[in-house]
Every structure is written in structure tokens, then in C-alpha cells.
Amino acid sequence: MACPAHSSSSSGAVALPPAPVSVVQQINIRSHVPIVLSLKESNYGQWRCCFDSVLGKFGLAPHVFSPPPLDERDAEWILNDHSVVNWLQTTVHTEVFNLIYQPRASAFTVWNSIEGLFRDNEMHRAVLVEAELRSLQQGDLSIDDYCGQLKHLADVLRDLSHPVSKPSQVLNLLCGLNPRYRHLKPIITSKSPPHDFASTRSFLLLEELCDKHEDKVASGQAYAASHDNSYSNSGNDSTSGARTTRTRTARTRRGRRPCMQRGTRPPRIIGMRL
Numbered sequence: 001m002a003c004p005a006h007s008s009s010s011s012g013a014v015a016l017p018p019a020p021v022s023v024v025q026q027i028n029i030r031s032h033v034p035i036v037l038s039l040k041e042s043n044y045g046q047w048r049c050c051f052d053s054v055l056g057k058f059g060l061a062p063h064v065f066s067p068p069p070l071d072e073r074d075a076e077w078i079l080n081d082h083s084v085v086n087w088l089q090t091t092v093h094t095e096v097f098n099l100i101y102q103p104r105a106s107a108f109t110v111w112n113s114i115e116g117l118f119r120d121n122e123m124h125r126a127v128l129v130e131a132e133l134r135s136l137q138q139g140d141l142s143i144d145d146y147c148g149q150l151k152h153l154a155d156v157l158r159d160l161s162h163p164v165s166k167p168s169q170v171l172n173l174l175c176g177l178n179p180r181y182r183h184l185k186p187i188i189t190s191k192s193p194p195h196d197f198a199s200t201r202s203f204l205l206l207e208e209l210c211d212k213h214e215d216k217v218a219s220g221q222a223y224a225a226s227h228d229n230s231y232s233n234s235g236n237d238s239t240s241g242a243r244t245t246r247t248r249t250a251r252t253r254r255g256r257r258p259c260m261q262r263g264t265r266p267p268r269i270i271g272m273r274l
Helices: 044-057 075-090 094-100 107-119 122-135 143-159 166-175 179-189 197-261
Strands: none
Touching (some): 044 075, 044 143, 122 143, 143 166, 166 179, 179 197
């Protein structure tokens, strides 16, 4: 995602008035933040990007970044703050909710609890994720799945404040590529200006599509050839069988013919009278 994961405020942005309470309370937050924040999914960056957008859209960013002093919070501000707290609590997984839950906490407190939870041990997590990124191999994965995993790991590293440079993303992709695409590496690396991650992915997807088409054609040709051979062998077998039958019949006839020529009747013995 393009959103910065750890910006402490909407710096440089014009302060916008918050949306009316009547509007804020009618918002279905799950339609704006479809991602459920989870420790196992490593999706903090995506969740944070969606939430930053919603807070900016309705002018509620100060509730989590720079709330006013207690004596300056009117009834409308308090009602909006409760709405933001509800949004935060309903867009996180139960495992996250149990770790950040505090009764009667403000949106600022809940927000910072979530951020602290996912920014804990950043360096150690970055080392593990980067090792996974460097060792990832395509294997039997499709180009789309392989590039998707690489992009996800790069996003996680960016969220941990250790972004991967654009040239490094391309090199990581090429290093783990299936050997069947090794002939493309010189083509990709010699392009000027150089390919970025997205264009490299598109180039490989086109090559994968061509390979699938050629495999399909070759499979069809192999099937047709095997079918023709089977038909030919079947025809040869029937011809051979007919020839064998004719040969056997001829032999039988030749074998019977001498017996018929030895005499039409057996010799009759004439007895002698006594």
C-alpha cells in the first residue's frame, strides 16, 4: 500500500472541520475498512492505510493524532470520539482486541495501543521478514502468486520502517525465479531505463501465458499422434489377422486335397467261395 504506516500526524494537511455527529454515527466502518487487523496476517499496513483514509475523509484525524485538552472537548467531539473508538474495536481481530482493551479509553489511547503492539520489536521482526524475502523461491508457484508474496513481504518491511528499494525488489524477483525463465534474466536486466517490479511482473506474466499456450498446443499434438498410431496399429492387427486366417484355410485345403486323390472309394474285398 502507498500509505505511510507510522506517520504520527497528517503533517502539512489543512485542518478540516469534523463531520457532524449525525453523519459519523451512520457510517458503516466495515465498508470503509474491509480488513480485519490480525497479528497472524501481518496486515497492519493495509489496515492503517484504510483507517487513515477514513479519518481524513471525515475530519477525525485529530482524535487519534492530536486531541485537544479535556476542557476544550464539547459534547459533539466526545460523541465522535466514541464513534472512532467503536471503529477501532470492530476492525481488529479478537486476539488484538484482548491486548488493547481498556475500559472507557479514548480514541487516542486505543490508537496508540494498536500502533505500539505492531511496532514492538521492529528490528527483530524486520530481520526475520527480510531473510524470508531473500530466500523466497518461485518453485511451482505461478508468476502472479510468486510476485504477490514478494510484494507482501516488501510491504511488511516498509511498515517496519525498513523499505526495500525498487532495484532490490526486481533483483529479489529474478534471484528466486524458476529456472525455466533463466533466458529472460539478461533481457530484463539489460533494459534501459531498467524494469521496475511492476513491469518485470507484467513481462513475466506474458511469457508464462505464451508457455501455457505452447504446452497446450504440444499436448494436443501428442494426443493426436497417439490416437493416429493407435488407429494404425488397430488396422494392421485386423489385416494381419485376415491374412493369418486365409493362410490357415489354404493350408487346410492343401492338406485335404491328397486324401481326396488317393481313391474315391475304399477297395472292396471279394471273398472266396469254399
